[in-house]
Amino acid sequence: MTTRIAALTQQILPEIIRIRRHLHQHPELSWQEKETTALIRDWLADHKIEFRSAENMYATLALIPGKQTSPIVGLRADIDALPIQEATEVPHRSQNAGVMHACGHDGHTATLLGATWVLAQLREELPGTAACVFQPAEENGGGGRELLASGFLNDLDIKAFFALHTWPYIPLGTIGVRYGGMMSAIDDFKIIVHGKSGHAAHPLTAVDPVWISAQIINAVQGLVTRERHGADPCVITVATIHGGIADNVIPAQVEMAGTIRTIQAETRTRMVRRFIELVQSVAQTFGATAEVAIEHGYPPLLNTGHLVELIAQTGTELLGADKVIELHEPSMGGEDFAYYLQKYSGAMFRLGVGPRPSLHSDKFDFDDNALAIGINMMATVAMKFLQSSS
The missing domain is CATH 3.40.630.10 (Zn peptidases)
Structure with a gap:
C-alpha cells in the first residue's frame, strides 16, 4: 500500500x-x-x-x-x-x-x-x-x-x-x-500603571509610573526563574510599553502589553494568578495602582x-x-x-x-x-x- x-x-x-x-x-x-x-x-x-x-x-x-x-x-x-x-x-x-x-x-x-x-x-x-x-x-x-x-x-x-x-x-x-x-498556551496581557504626574525635576511630588513599570518588568521575570520547575516551560514577555509625551514631565500612567506562554494546565493557572498578584503588589508598594487584563488565547x-x-x-x-x-x-x-x-x-x-x-x-x-x-x-x-x- x-x-x-x-x-x-x-x-x-x-x-x-x-x-x-x-x-x-x-x-x-x-x-x-x-x-x-x-x-x-x-x-x-x-x-x-x-x-x-x-x-x-x-x-x-x-x-x-x-x-x-x-x-x-x-x-x-x-x-x-x-x-x-x-x-x-x-x-x-x-x-x-x-x-x-x-x-x-x-x-x-x-x-x-x-x-x-x-x-x-x-x-x-x-x-x-x-x-x-x-x-x-x-x-x-x-x-x-x-x-x-x-x-x-x-x-x-x-x-x-x-x-x-x-x-x-x-x-x-x-x-x-x-x-x-x-506548543504552548497563550495568555496575552495588558497592564495600565496609574501613578501621579509631576515635573521630571521634582519626582518627590509625583508617583512615577515609568520607573514603577521597570520594577514590574524585572519582577515578573522572577516568576519564570523562581516559581516554576526547570523542566516545566514558561515564557513571560513584556513586548510593548507606552508612557509620557515630554522629557520634563512624569506621566500619569504607563501602558504595557505582552504574553505568558505555558505548556502545563496547572502552571498556566498558577502563572496567570501570580502574574496579576505580583504586578498589582509591586505597583502598590511604590504608591501606584495597576489594572491587569488577561486575554486567554489558544490552549x-x-x-x-x-x-x-x-x-x-x-x-x-x-x-x-x-x-x-x-x-x-x-x-x-x-x-x-x-x-x-x-x-x-x-x-x-x-x-x-x-x-x-x-x-x-x-x-x-x-x-x-x-x-x-x-x-x-x-x-x-x-x-x-x-x-x-x-
Missing part, C-alpha cells in the same frame, strides 16, 4: 506544486479567505471529491468514504496568511500588498489537497472514511475554535485528527515528532502518545529512521489545532523545510520539495490509522 500511495503522490505532485505557488501568489488574511476557499472547492469538485461548505465561515470539509464508512479519521490544514509585506524574489511571490504566506499555510493547504486526492483514488480499499478539513483563521481569530463550536463536524464520529506544520528549523527530508506538549497543543508513535513509525518506514527527529523541547508559539486535540485524540508533526528563513519572516517561502513527503505522510498515516482501528 505504501508503494501505491507513493506512486499516486508522484502522479499528482506537479499539479499540487502549481496550486501551492498559486496560493502563495494570492494570500488572504484570517476570515478573508474567499478566493482560497473557492479554489479548494472548485478543485475538489473538478476531481469529483465530495465536500461540504461551512455556513458563515470559509471552511471546507472533504469526505472520502471507503469500502466501509467507519471509523473516521480527520486531517486538517490551515489556509490563511499573515499581514506581512513579502520581500522574496521568487516568481510566485505575493501579488497582494501587505499580505503573504509566511507560515507555510499555502504548503499545508496544497499538501492536504494532494493527500485528499490520493486517498480518493484508494477509496475502494479505504477501511473507513477520511474527513479532510480546510480551516480558516488559524493566525488571527481562532478559526479552529469557531469551526468546532459551530457544530460543523458534530455528525461525524471522528476517532483521531492529524495535522502537519512546516518547520524550517529541521532539514528538508525530515519530519519532527514530539510526545505530549508540542496548549498536547499530542496523543500512541498517535505520535504511529507518525514516527510511518516516517521511519517512508523516510528512514534517521529522518524522524524527536523534538525534545516544545515550541512556545501557539497553534489552534490545540482545540481539536481537546476534543479528539490526535497529533501534529513537523514537516522539515530547512534551512530556510524563520516562520513569519518576510523572506520565508515553503519548499516545494517537501510537498511529496507531506502528502505521502498524511495519506499513509490516515490509511494506517483506519487499518488499525477497523
